[in-house]
Amino acid sequence: MTVRPAPARSIVRRVTAAAMMVASTLFLLARPASADSVGSTAGYGVQLLAQTPWVKNSGQLALRVSVSAQTPASDQLEVRYFPQLITRTNFDSAASGKVRSYPSYTGRQPLSKFPADPAGGIDVNIPVDSPAPPGSPFAAFSTGAVGSAVFPVQLSVVDASGVEEGQPLTTFLVYASGTVTPLSVALVIPVGGAPAVSGAGKLTGPTSSEAGRLSRLAAALGADHSVPASVLSLPRSLAALQVGAAAGSAADRSTLTGLSGVPQGGLIQVLPSTYSPVTPGDLVGAGLAGEADQQVAAGATVLRSVFGAAPDPATWVVDGPLDSATAGFLAAHHATSLIVPNSDLTTYNSRVTFASATWLQSGDTRLKVLAADPQLSADFGTDQPPALAANHLLAELAMIQTEQPSNARGVVAMPPPGASVSPDLVSTLLAGLDGNPLVRPVTASGLFQALPAPQVTRQLADPQPAPGRAAAALVASARAIQAARQDIAGLSSLLSDQATLVTMGDQLLTAESEDILPSTRRALLGSIEAAKNRFTRRISLPGSTTITLTATKGQLPLTILSAGAVHARVQLDLTSQRLIFRPASLPGGSCRVPVPTKEICTFSLQAQNTTLHVPVETRSSGVFPLEVDLRSANGMLALARNRDTVRSTAVSGVGLVLIVVAVLSLAVWWVRDLRHGRRPRELAPAPDSEEAAEVELSDDPAVHEFFNSDPPQFDNSGRRTG
Numbered sequence: 001m002t003v004r005p006a007p008a009r010s011i012v013r014r015v016t017a018a019a020m021m022v023a024s025t026l027f028l029l030a031r032p033a034s035a036d037s038v039g040s041t042a043g044y045g046v047q048l049l050a051q052t053p054w055v056k057n058s059g060q061l062a063l064r065v066s067v068s069a070q071t072p073a074s075d076q077l078e079v080r081y082f083p084q085l086i087t088r089t090n091f092d093s094a095a096s097g098k099v100r101s102y103p104s105y106t107g108r109q110p111l112s113k114f115p116a117d118p119a120g121g122i123d124v125n126i127p128v129d130s131p132a133p134p135g136s137p138f139a140a141f142s143t144g145a146v147g148s149a150v151f152p153v154q155l156s157v158v159d160a161s162g163v164e165e166g167q168p169l170t171t172f173l174v175y176a177s178g179t180v181t182p183l184s185v186a187l188v189i190p191v192g193g194a195p196a197v198s199g200a201g202k203l204t205g206p207t208s209s210e211a212g213r214l215s216r217l218a219a220a221l222g223a224d225h226s227v228p229a230s231v232l233s234l235p236r237s238l239a240a241l242q243v244g245a246a247a248g249s250a251a252d253r254s255t256l257t258g259l260s261g262v263p264q265g266g267l268i269q270v271l272p273s274t275y276s277p278v279t280p281g282d283l284v285g286a287g288l289a290g291e292a293d294q295q296v297a298a299g300a301t302v303l304r305s306v307f308g309a310a311p312d313p314a315t316w317v318v319d320g321p322l323d324s325a326t327a328g329f330l331a332a333h334h335a336t337s338l339i340v341p342n343s344d345l346t347t348y349n350s351r352v353t354f355a356s357a358t359w360l361q362s363g364d365t366r367l368k369v370l371a372a373d374p375q376l377s378a379d380f381g382t383d384q385p386p387a388l389a390a391n392h393l394l395a396e397l398a399m400i401q402t403e404q405p406s407n408a409r410g411v412v413a414m415p416p417p418g419a420s421v422s423p424d425l426v427s428t429l430l431a432g433l434d435g436n437p438l439v440r441p442v443t444a445s446g447l448f449q450a451l452p453a454p455q456v457t458r459q460l461a462d463p464q465p466a467p468g469r470a471a472a473a474l475v476a477s478a479r480a481i482q483a484a485r486q487d488i489a490g491l492s493s494l495l496s497d498q499a500t501l502v503t504m505g506d507q508l509l510t511a512e513s514e515d516i517l518p519s520t521r522r523a524l525l526g527s528i529e530a531a532k533n534r535f536t537r538r539i540s541l542p543g544s545t546t547i548t549l550t551a552t553k554g555q556l557p558l559t560i561l562s563a564g565a566v567h568a569r570v571q572l573d574l575t576s577q578r579l580i581f582r583p584a585s586l587p588g589g590s591c592r593v594p595v596p597t598k599e600i601c602t603f604s605l606q607a608q609n610t611t612l613h614v615p616v617e618t619r620s621s622g623v624f625p626l627e628v629d630l631r632s633a634n635g636m637l638a639l640a641r642n643r644d645t646v647r648s649t650a651v652s653g654v655g656l657v658l659i660v661v662a663v664l665s666l667a668v669w670w671v672r673d674l675r676h677g678r679r680p681r682e683l684a685p686a687p688d689s690e691e692a693a694e695v696e697l698s699d700d701p702a703v704h705e706f707f708n709s710d711p712p713q714f715d716n717s718g719r720r721t722g
Contacts, residue, residue, distance in 0.1 A: 045071070045166020046155045048388040049121045053432035054174040054398070058130040061141075061153070061173050066121040068166060071157055073112045075165065078158050079126060081105035081141050081173070084149035088353060091399045092375065094152040095392050097170050104144075108158070109137035124155070128173065141173075148176045148438055150399045171388060172395035174438065181408055182440035183355065183401035186370075186447040187227075187433070188271070188317055188339070188414035189426055191217060191259070192234025197520050201527030203506055205244020206237065211251045214241070216423035218258030220430065221268055227430045230269045230444040231262060232317050232414070235302035236276045236513070239506055242305070256306060263307050269443035272311040275299040275506075276513035277418075278474075281325030283512065285467065286474040288481060289329075291512055296333055298509055315339070315445045319417040320514075323464055327362045335367065337448045339412050342371035345458045353400045355409035357448060359457040368448055369458070372412040373400075380415035380425070390428035394439070401438045410451045412444070418515070470514035473521070477511070480525050484508050487532040490637020494568045495535065504528050532637075538563040539570065539605070541630055541640040549648045555613040556646070560630060562605045569633040572601045574614060576646065578624040582615040602633055618648040 049064040067077070080103040085091045093100055107126075114122040114137070127133070127140035143149060156168035193210050197203060205211065214237075221231065238259070244252030262268050274280065274295035283292040304310040313334045318326065322344040330338065338360065348354055353373070360369040379393040393413065400411060415421050433441045442450055467475075474481075488504050495501065510516070511524035540561045547556055562568065574581065581599035584591045589603025591614075599614060628642040 045157045045164070046077070046169040047385055048169055048171055048391065049119075050387055050428075051171060051391055053391065053394050054176050054436060054438065055128045056176040056437050059128055060130070061126045061128055063124040063126075063155070063171070064117055064119070064121045065124060065155060065169065067111065067157055071111065071165065072159075074110065075157050075159050076108045076110050077114065077122075077124065078106065078108045078156050078164075079124065079138060080154045080156075082152040082154070084143070084145055084151050084175075085399060088375065088396070088399055088403075091150065091396060094170060094172075095396075097168065099152050099154065099170070103154075105141045107138040111157070113137055128175065143173075143175050145175055145177060147178050148174075148180055148398070148402050148405060150174055150395050150402065169388070171391055174395050174398040176398075176437040180401065180405045180438060182436070182438055183397060184408070184410035184440050184442050184447055184450040185397055185433070186339070186410070186412045186414075186442055186444045187229040187429065188232050188372075188412060188444060189217070189221065189229060190232045190234070190319075190415055190419065190421060191221075192237030193420060197510070197516070197524065201507060201520075201523035201525070203240060203243055203503070203510060205240050205247065205249055205252050208251065211241070211244070211249075211255055213420070213423060215251065215255040215258055217421070217426060218255060218262060220423045220427040221262045222258060222264075223427070223430070225430050225434050226267065227433045227441045228267045228269070228443045228446060229430070229441060230271050230317075232271050232319070233273060233303060233306075234277065235273060235299040236506075236510060238306045239275075239302050242302075259306055260308060263309070269315075269445060270303055270307045270309070270311045271315065271317050271444060272296070272313050273299045273303070273317075275302065275509040277320070278512050278514045279320050279323070279326055279471070280329040281323045281327075282467070282471040282474055282514065284325045284329060285471060286478045288474065288478055288512070291481060291485065291509075292329060294485075294505075295509060295512065298505065312445065315448065317414065317444065318344070319414070321468075322460060324362045324365070324460060327360065327365050327367065327460070331365045331367060337368040337370075337445070339370050339372055339414070339444060342374050344461055345369065345371055346461055348456065348458060352403040353409075353411070355400060355411045356456070357410075357451045357454045359454045360459070361457050362460050368454060370410070370412050370447065372414050376411065376413040377416045379413075380421060381419050386422040386424035387428050389422075390425045390432060393429065394432040394436075398438045408450070408452060410442070410447050412447065473518060474512065474514070477521060477525070481508065481512060484511070484525055484528045486636050487528060490632040490634060491532060491535060493634035494570065494632040494637060496567065500531065504531055535568075536637070536639050539568055539630070539639050541628060541642045544642050544644055546645040546647055547626070549616075549618055549646065549650060551650045553615070553617050554650075555615050556626070558612045558614060558628065560605060560610045560612075562608055562610070564608075567604060567606060569602070569604045570639065571631045571633050571635055572603075572612070573627075573629040573631065574599045574601075575627040575629075576624060578619050578622070578648075579626070579646065580617040580619065582617070584612060584614045586612065618646075618650060621648045621650060623647050 045068060047066045049066055051063045052061050055061055082094070082099050083101050083104050085094060090100060111122070114124065117123050125136065126138045127136065129143055130140060132138065132140045143151065151173040152170060153173050154168045154170050157165045159165060191214065193206060206214070221229070241252045241256050245256055263270050275298040276295065278295060280292040280295070283289065283295070300310050315337045316330050316335045317339045319341070322338070322340045327338070345360070348358070354371075357368050357370050360367045376393060376396060379389055379396060382389050384392070397411070397413070400409070433439060485508060488501065488508060491504070492501050507524045507528055511521045542559055542561060556574075558572070560570065560572070575598045577597050580596045581593050583593055583599070584601060586601060586603045588606070589601060591599055591601040593599050601612065624646055626644040626646050628644055630640040631638055
């Protein structure tokens with residue numbers, strides 16, 4: 001490594017800075033200890049309203065601040081600069097008010113000498129590496145930096161004796177110098193919040209405050225600037241805005257109009273998202289892979305309807321836990337690049353911020369990934385005023401750039417999951433990124449293109465987090481969710497009322513959210529069940545009846561009842577093992593006979609009573625059942641069921657032949673019996689009189705002896721005596 005001598009100007013700066021540090025040290029030893037070095041960021045005595053996001057080479061740091069209304073006019077405003085920060089650890093400490101070094105510059109001026117700003121507050125202008133203009137209340141600050149650097153700056157109100165009143169304000173001077181390779185930054189802004197759900201499971205538009213926030217956020221994103229960024233929308237919230245607009249809300253309609261103009265010009269990328277905040281892997285694990293597909297499809301539909309174009313599915317932001325099931329699901333849906341929380345990946349040690357893309361290998365799935373920087377995410381979630389939080393974030397981005405100022409690197413800055421971002425913070429961020437010499441804003445997809453090819457492969461964190469309550473709740477509700485989806489699918493083929501179907505679909509997708517209470521999920525699923533029953537009760541069959549057929553061929557009269565003007569499309573299934581069905585001719589419908597004993601007819605109900613005449617043939621006479629099953633046109637939704645009775649009194653052709661054969665056979669038998677039933681006359685002649693009979697009998701000696709002998713005699717014991 002070659003060490004180059006420092007230029008003369010740099011030596012002068014360093015000597016000056018060292019002298020000022022010694023003087024400041026003596027000053028701090030002489031003044032009372034204050035809470036500034038360890039103070040918290042809550043309850044500021046001074047609040048930041050706006051500031052210069054950076055100073056390039058020379059200029060002035062312009063700050064607009066406000067002080068408490070109870071502050072006496074005789075108090076003074078004290079400004080302190082500290083030496084440049086070297087590590088992000090020191091930066092984080094300074095951002096919390098704990099500056100770990102002595103000031104290199106200190107200046108005080110009475111508050112009364114600061115003119116009031118027309119926009120509110122007071123203006124504080126401090127020259128940086130340039131002469132102070134005449135009448136400036138502060139002397140010029142010399143950075144002494146060779147290149148770009150970040151300096152902590154503190155402002156506080158002190159009384160005449162130098163005692164601080166309230167908490168100090170800590171912000172940063174971002175100093176840019178020389179030619180640098182800017183840090184590529186993908187700013188991801190979440191748009192949306194939880195919609196309101198009534199106790200009956202009805203979706204309503206967002207609250208007035210939430211609608212106002214979204215409207216201001218749309219205005220900030222759609223302002224005239226040249227800063228690329230990415231929008232991570234929650235389609236469920238956008239659908240709630242559409243519900244409110246349809247119900248006549250001018251505020252919701254205005255918000256939708258503002259959001260529709262956000263992606264114009266290609267600067268703002270709309271990222272894909274599931275309809276509701278749910279991890280696809282949790283749905284897959286609950287046996288609801290089809291619902292995960294529905295979530296992605298419905299999300300794309302809503303985003304297209306609001307922003308005018310469907311999002312590119314190649315780049316996804318996963319702001320929740322990433323597991324192997326989710327990675328595989330997204331890869332199957334054409335994802336090639338993911339932005340994920342850093343905690344979802346295995347640890348990678350680096351002396352500086354790891355600002356590069358890596359490969360993610362999970363089973364057979366291989367994707368490019370960027371881990372969202374957790375410290376940058378934390379900057380969104382602080383309770384600091386928006387202007388201060390935004391400038392802290394801008395300064396931390398500059399801090400990352402100064403770690404390796406010559407390398408092509410990039411990071412993702414996005415709020416933590418579920419954070420509600422202030423429109424003022426977004427406006428300040430976009431203004432601070434516009435033309436920033438140290439930071440180059442890009443879209444999420446553009447960040448993967450701006451960085452070198454990954455050289456490192458990471459895996460999912462091991463062990464992976466155990467399924468949480470949300471995943472367990474989905475498993476417990478899986479059967480109810482599947483039943484609701486089947487009901488909606490059945491109604492979709494039954495009704496032409498698309499608005500009702502869309503509402504029910506939105507309710508089901510919302511019921512799959514992982515950010516709702518179990519009671520809300522039950523209310524949503526119950527509302528779907530109630531809506532289904534309202535429609536199915538209006539279509540019915542009359543009670544079981546008996547149909548008599550007097551011929552081998554006939555028609556079965558079957559009636560379907562519908563209440564009101566329900567023009568539903570239905571399917572009628574007929575089954576009987578003793579009938580042979582023939583396809584019926586229906587206006588506006590059709591029938592088919594898959595097997596001789598079954599017929600399926602699909603048709604529309606055009607009147608309150610719709611009667612079909614189904615041609616059939618009987619296999620035999622008798623009494624037998626007819627199963628009648630009425631369903632939705634796609635067969636998925638049961639409407640009514642009957643077991644009718646068919647009585648056939650007809651004789652078939654085969655039966656008639658058998659009867660004729662039987663009659664002829666009986667007639668032949670009778671004739672034969674008449675002819676051959678008597679004895680021949682010569683064998684048994686009929687006697688003419690009793691005398692003749694007696695003469696015949698007497699001619700037989702044995703017979704004669706039998707009739708003329710005495711009867712036998714028996715004693716009391718039954719023995720014969722004679």
